[in-house]
Amino acid sequence: MIDFIKGTLIIAGSLFILLAAVGLLRLPDLLTRMHATTKAAALGVILVMLAAAMHFAEVGIVARSFAIIVFILMTAPVAAHVIGRAGYFVGSKLWSGTVKDELRPNYDPLTHELKSGLETQENAKRQPRETDPD
Amino acid sequence: MDTVILISQVIMSLALILTFVRVVRGPSLPDRVVALELFSTTVVGLVGVYAIKSDVASFLDAAIVIALMGFLAAMAFARFLERGGPRDD
Numbered sequence: 001m002i003d004f005i006k007g008t009l010i011i012a013g014s015l016f017i018l019l020a021a022v023g024l025l026r027l028p029d030l031l032t033r034m035h036a037t038t039k040a041a042a043l044g045v046i047l048v049m050l051a052a053a054m055h056f057a058e059v060g061i062v063a064r065s066f067a068i069i070v071f072i073l074m075t076a077p078v079a080a081h082v083i084g085r086a087g088y089f090v091g092s093k094l095w096s097g098t099v100k101d102e103l104r105p106n107y108d109p110l111t112h113e114l115k116s117g118l119e120t121q122e123n124a125k126r127q128p129r130e131t132d133p134d
Numbered sequence: 135m136d137t138v139i140l141i142s143q144v145i146m147s148l149a150l151i152l153t154f155v156r157v158v159r160g161p162s163l164p165d166r167v168v169a170l171e172l173f174s175t176t177v178v179g180l181v182g183v184y185a186i187k188s189d190v191a192s193f194l195d196a197a198i199v200i201a202l203m204g205f206l207a208a209m210a211f212a213r214f215l216e217r218g219g220p221r222d223d
Contacts, residue, residue: 042175052194068178092165
């Protein structure tokens with residue numbers, strides 16, 4: 001029974017990793033490729049590590065494989081965020097079918113500044129106003 | 135169980151090959167960085183499967199180190215890109 005569960009977890013995990021690789025190869029631009037790799041590959045490694053925890057079934061080793069799972073869950077989003085940010089700043093091309101790019105009207109690539117559209121003299125004083133709620 | 139492990143190793147090797155195609159082809163440097171990160175994640179999966187196959191739990195420590203190195207490499211590449219270092223891609 002436990003062999004069956006282990007085998008299912010291993011095969012499912014490796015299939016998810018394969019899915020991430022296929023997505024990396026087939027998707028059109030940087031952000032969609034990252035969308036494929038971070039989530040699918042993290043899930044695949046998590047399934048494989050669950051199988052390893054079930055295989056050894058000792059306290060120290062289960063803790064170790066759960067440490068890997070927690071580590072991947074913490075680092076995968078951070079790495080994806082940092083790479084996506086850097087990729088946008090160096091001007092990697094977006095897919096031609098992109099519907100919305102919310103940064104484009106507000107971000108100035110030359111001065112590296114992000115404007116909110118609320119930069120007025122009044123706001124720059126940072127004083128409370130009459131209309132503010134208490 | 136050995137058959138299952140063999141199948142999963144073949145599948146993950148296939149994933150490594152597909153990722154390598156993207157490393158070679160990738161039009162820009164960020165694409166290659168993403169592909170290299172997937173490389174390290176796939177290797178963590180391979181090491182985990184090999185730990186199950188060989189019944190040696192110490193391989194999981196190697197998996198932790200590989201995951202850490204992949205994360206640090208991605209951070210370093212991103213810093214390099216944002217600082218605007220010399221690029222030839």
